[in-house]
Amino acid sequence: MEAEAYRGYCLQSVAAAYDVVLITGTEPTWERPYLADWEVADPTDQAALSAAGRALAERHQLAGVMTWTEWYLVPVARLARQLGLPTNTPEAMQGCRNKATARSLFARHGVPSAASVSVSSAEEAAAVAQRIGYPVVVKPGSHAAAVGVMRVDDAAGLDAAYAFAAQTAERGVENRQVLVEEYLDGPEISVECVTYQGHTTVVAVTRKTISPPPYFEQLAHAVDAADPLRSTVAPVAAAALRALGVTDGVSHIEMRLVNNHPRLIEVNGRLAGDMIGHLVHLATGIDLARAAADIACTRAPEHTPTRRQAAAIRLIYPDTSGILTQLHLDESAQQPWLERIRFQRRPGDEVRLPQDGGDMFTARLGFLITTGPTGDLAQARAQATHQRLAVTVAPNA
Secondary structure: OHHHHHHHHHHHHHHOOOOEEEEEOOOOOOOHHHEEEEEEOOOOOHHHHHHHHHHHHHHOOOOOOOOOOHHHHHHHHHHHHHOOOOOOOHHHHHHHHOHHHHHHHHHHOOOOOOOEEEEOOHHHHHHHHHHHOOOEEEEEOOOOOOOOOEEEOOHHHHHHHHHHHHHHHOOOOOOOOEEEEEOOOOOEEEEEEEEEOOEEEEEEEEEEEEOOOOOOOEEEEEEEOOOOHHHHHHHHHHHHHHHHOOOOEEEEEEEEEEOOEEEEEEEEOOOOOOOHHHHHHHHHOOOHHHHHHHHHOOOOOOOOOOOOOEEEEEEEOOOOOEEEEEEEEOHHHOOOOEEEEEEOOOOOOEEOOHHHOOOHHHHOOEEEEEEEOOHHHHHHHHHHHHHOEEEEEEEOO
16 A cells, blocks of 8 residues: 555654544555544545544544645645644645745745746747746646656647646646746755744755656655755755745755755645655654654654664656566565665556656556665665666556
8 A cells, every 4th residue: 555655654653652533535444553543534625624623523632633645734724723723824835735826925035946937828838938948847836746747948848748737737726727937957855844833943855866857757865864955955945934934844845956056846844755754764863753743732843863874765667658567676685774665566557657648656666765874875775776676567559
């Protein structure tokens, strides 16, 4: 199960410190050992979510509400407010979710970002791209995981990129428009932050490996406790959170280093995905899931490092779309520094890459995590292990 693979460590950590009650869209399965109670309701349906929250509040004395799911940020903030529990304002979470609003607030508060314009047609997109200057990035106004996002290098590719983004944007809630943005040329990173009562601490920097253009699939991440970038990016990360009105919680802030200067891509008002929180814990000893729970309950989070090493994750993708016929790792590749490997697809499953109408949810085969004394070594070990994988996909006819 993908939820268990990517978020099981979060629930396990929170349940070790708190009695957890869960609102979930389906009956819980693997989560049950960590739960005191639950309600089944669609978290994206505000009325259903509120009813489930009130039902749990009648049975338990609730101390806080939290989510690590991008799509639930605004409804959960509203639920916390309805229950009289601590929360960022729903408006702040709206700003995180609505990329156009975020760009506007960054500009107003002087946070280094990217030129960005909302458009509602391919013709408008072409005019804006010409004005900004190619290459540009075309993306949905409120989504995540780089779904629907493309780099466009010239006018010939603009119509297809607009259609690609618009298809995803139609499913948006906070913003259904398409954005045309300045392309930020430089290495991509994310900044993992803990904010409590308005004070932000950058606990880690995640170095990223991104797929070749035109897509922005994230292929690998690495966290090094000794990364010198932390002090460089901390002021910009804190300024971005202030601009959006985020006062509390764990945040995952994506940036690019343009001429060695940080420029904002977006702020995610929740714990990072792709097991980045686990990498942070392996590298620094800081438990971001526990910190998020503590903050939700108005307790000062612990974010003092207790380790000084590194960890890396390599996300596993096929080279082509089609039917997966083989996926395994040779036993000789097992090493003490291979912390875990997890496959989320099986032979017989269909996988579809972005160029074939897919995305990370339809294409990813799994992941592997490695550790080491430095980020470079942890990444090298992940890459070496990845090369020992046997992956075969039979292309579709």
